[in-house]
Amino acid sequence: MSNVIEVRHLYKNYQTAAGAFPVLKDVNLIVERGDYVAIMGPSGSGKSTFMNILGCLDRPTAGEYLLDGHQVSLLGGNALAQLRNKTIGFVFQGFNLLARSTLLDNVALPLVYSGVDKRTRHEKAEQVLTKVGLGGYLNSRPNQISGGQQQRVAIARALINDPRLILADEPTGNLDSKTSEEIMQLFDGLNSEGISIVLVTHEHDIAEHAKRQVRFLDGKIVHDSYAQPAVMEVN
Amino acid sequence: MFTAMLGEAWHAMGANRMRTFLTMLGMMIGVGAVVMMMAIGEGAQQSIKKSISSMGSNLFIVLSGPPNTAGARSATGNALSLNVKDADAIAELDGIAAVAPVTMGSAQVIYAGNNWNTAVIGTMPSYMEIRDWVIDNGYVFSNSDIRSATRVALIGKTTADNLFGDDTDPVGKTIRIKQSPFIIVGVLNPKGQSLDGRDQDDTIIVPLTTAQRKLFGNQLPGTVRMILVQAESDKAMPQAEEDINSLLRQRHNIREGSDSDFSVRNLTAIANTAAETTRTMALLLGAIASISLLVGGIGIMNIMLVSVTERTREIGIRMAIGARERDILLQFLLEAFVISIVGCVIGILIGVGGAMLVKNFAGTDTVVTTESITLAFAVAASVGIFFGFYPARKAARLNPIEALRYQ
Numbered sequence: 256m257s258n259v260i261e262v263r264h265l266y267k268n269y270q271t272a273a274g275a276f277p278v279l280k281d282v283n284l285i286v287e288r289g290d291y292v293a294i295m296g297p298s299g300s301g302k303s304t305f306m307n308i309l310g311c312l313d314r315p316t317a318g319e320y321l322l323d324g325h326q327v328s329l330l331g332g333n334a335l336a337q338l339r340n341k342t343i344g345f346v347f348q349g350f351n352l353l354a355r356s357t358l359l360d361n362v363a364l365p366l367v368y369s370g371v372d373k374r375t376r377h378e379k380a381e382q383v384l385t386k387v388g389l390g391g392y393l394n395s396r397p398n399q400i401s402g403g404q405q406q407r408v409a410i411a412r413a414l415i416n417d418p419r420l421i422l423a424d425e426p427t428g429n430l431d432s433k434t435s436e437e438i439m440q441l442f443d444g445l446n447s448e449g450i451s452i453v454l455v456t457h458e459h460d461i462a463e464h465a466k467r468q469v470r471f472l473d474g475k476i477v478h479d480s481y482a483q484p485a486v487m488e489v490n
Numbered sequence: 491m492f493t494a495m496l497g498e499a500w501h502a503m504g505a506n507r508m509r510t511f512l513t514m515l516g517m518m519i520g521v522g523a524v525v526m527m528m529a530i531g532e533g534a535q536q537s538i539k540k541s542i543s544s545m546g547s548n549l550f551i552v553l554s555g556p557p558n559t560a561g562a563r564s565a566t567g568n569a570l571s572l573n574v575k576d577a578d579a580i581a582e583l584d585g586i587a588a589v590a591p592v593t594m595g596s597a598q599v600i601y602a603g604n605n606w607n608t609a610v611i612g613t614m615p616s617y618m619e620i621r622d623w624v625i626d627n628g629y630v631f632s633n634s635d636i637r638s639a640t641r642v643a644l645i646g647k648t649t650a651d652n653l654f655g656d657d658t659d660p661v662g663k664t665i666r667i668k669q670s671p672f673i674i675v676g677v678l679n680p681k682g683q684s685l686d687g688r689d690q691d692d693t694i695i696v697p698l699t700t701a702q703r704k705l706f707g708n709q710l711p712g713t714v715r716m717i718l719v720q721a722e723s724d725k726a727m728p729q730a731e732e733d734i735n736s737l738l739r740q741r742h743n744i745r746e747g748s749d750s751d752f753s754v755r756n757l758t759a760i761a762n763t764a765a766e767t768t769r770t771m772a773l774l775l776g777a778i779a780s781i782s783l784l785v786g787g788i789g790i791m792n793i794m795l796v797s798v799t800e801r802t803r804e805i806g807i808r809m810a811i812g813a814r815e816r817d818i819l820l821q822f823l824l825e826a827f828v829i830s831i832v833g834c835v836i837g838i839l840i841g842v843g844g845a846m847l848v849k850n851f852a853g854t855d856t857v858v859t860t861e862s863i864t865l866a867f868a869v870a871a872s873v874g875i876f877f878g879f880y881p882a883r884k885a886a887r888l889n890p891i892e893a894l895r896y897q
């Protein structure tokens with residue numbers, strides 16, 4: 256079993272006052288272990304909706320989703336939580352750090368939910384923070400560091416449980432191009448260590464970092480290749 | 491995991507100190523009120539119990555005068571209907587352990603220029619046994635003192651203190667009661683308050699005959715104000731009461747259908763009623779105080795609901811990185827729990843302090859029992875969990891995506 260993600264005939268409708276509103280219409284995607292996928296597409300095409308389903312934060316209306324061999328639709332709340340905790344690392348556009356906690360505590364938080372003792376938690380958190388280049392800011396708080404640094408902290412948090420898969424929804428959306436480049440280099444490094452990455456972006460030069468480009472349009476995948484013709488197309 | 495959560499709860503409380511304090515204040519007041527009210531109730535119950543046990547057990551009191559006139563009447567010139575022979579006759583009945591005829595009145599007592607007005611009791615030595623009253627110093631007068639009407643007296647602690655002060659030993663001293671000299675032969679062991687709040691130690695006990703002849707001479711010879719009767723057991727009391735009634739009616743030639751010229755009261759029953767009343771009062775106090783505990787609990791629920799709304803995004807983040815429903819539930823439950831427990835501990839201190847103040851300034855007995863503290867603790871913990879549960883469940887049931895999107 257070498258596929259991290261297998262998605263088949265995935266549908267997602269949102270219930271609105273006007274009735275069911277289809278957002279994903281028959282999406283199919285297979286991501287092999289170690290793959291590095293950039294998802295692009297216009298606003299409202301369903302990218303975030305898709306990522307949330309991949310991240311086990313939301314359930315599809317229909318279709319099949321296998322995450323690391325697990326049939327996600329069969330799993331209960333606790334099992335999904337465990338997948339989010341151990342198998343997936345989530346990186347958000349808005350960083351989503353806990354403002355009241357130190358960087359060390361922020362990064363160590365997933366380990367609290369895996370039942371790791373405090374000393375190990377802190378040791379491990381220090382390790383990953385050092386890895387993303389923030390070894391000197393262990394006891395700072397999120398509002399004391401820059402946006403780029405905050406995103407590094409979020410990546411460190413995503414890494415702490417040694418996940419198979421990192422899902423990043425517009426991770427550089429709030430950052431300038433120089434900082435974005437640094438963050439992408441961090442992702443490149445993680446991918447070369449064997450972690451599968453799926454990220455959403457609107458920028459071509461960000462997407463170029465990935466091995467594979469997927470394009471969403473109106474809830475469907477309209478392009479999927481390891482070359483980079485998608486970049487050449489008019490966005 | 492649990493300690494990490496506890497730390498987080500502490501952290502969250504510290505983030506909003508004023509709010510946490512105000513929430514706790516509700517709890518503190520509730521717990522403080524419960525502890526204090528229970529202390530007052532318990533104090534009242536204990537002093538009642540003490541009065542009851544100082545009274546003696548299985549007691550009847552037979553009073554001169556028809557049943558509808560309450561209590562022993564003052565000397566209005568009415569002839570007293572009971573006499574010593576009635577007492578002797580009652581003593582012959584089955585199920586009666588002891589009998590003591592009693593006559594009494596207030597009198598001015600003088601010793602070396604000290605003046606004191608006290609209750610003088612004229613009775614037999616059996617009175618001391620019935621009331622389970624012992625002598626600290628000296629001896630009780632005997633039946634031969636009764637026969638020869640000697641001028642001897644037993645003195646209560648309060649009276650002794652007022653006449654003699656702390657330094658002088660009253661035994662052997664001569665006092666004047668209504669101008670007649672009496673030698674003190676014994677000092678009574680202190681008994682404290684009676685059920686009706688009188689100081690039982692403010693008294694002098696003299697032989698019945700001496701009292702009748704030398705002190706209360708205006709009464710008919712041999713008559714007494716009341717007869718104290720002790721039944722052999724609790725079980726013997728109902729039958730004894732009936733027997734005393736019919737015996738005295740017969741002796742006093744009272745025809746069928748007309749009122750008695752005496753009344754028999756079951757003191758033990760009266761005491762039990764008093765104890766029951768006090769218990770009810772204590773319960774009522776506790777119940778009223780519990781209402782404030784409830785209000786405190788609602789305060790916790792209110793604040794926890796606000797907290798859950800404010801921290802919706804945080805909850806979403808936690809869920810996204812692997813928190814299970816029960817982790818979130820536990821986090822908020824623990825927070826409510828910690829608030830209520832800390833509030834409770836401070837509330838207990840307030841309650842104990844309040845009880846001490848009441849004792850010192852109002853003079854009411856207050857007793858803080860470990861049970862009341864345990865109870866307050868248990869109730870506060872349950873209140874925390876009960877009122878924390880709904881907000882915590884609300885947090886745990888949040889949809890992770892919506893929570894993450896919440897601004």
Ligand SMILES: Nc1ncnc2c1ncn2[C@@H]1O[C@H](COP(=O)(O)OP(=O)(O)OP(=O)(O)O)[C@@H](O)[C@H]1O
Nearest residue numbers: 269270271276278297298299300301302303304305
């Ligand atoms: N909770 C919801 N209820 C109803 N409709 C929703 C909900 N969430 C998203 N949608 C709709 O689903 C569609 C896809 O939204 P989605 O966020 O997946 O787009 P996106 O591709 O991520 O866009 P962007 O590039 O702007 O982030 C949009 O039309 C949006 O209005």
Ligand SMILES: [Mg+2]
Nearest residue numbers: 302303304424
């Ligand atoms: Mg989006």
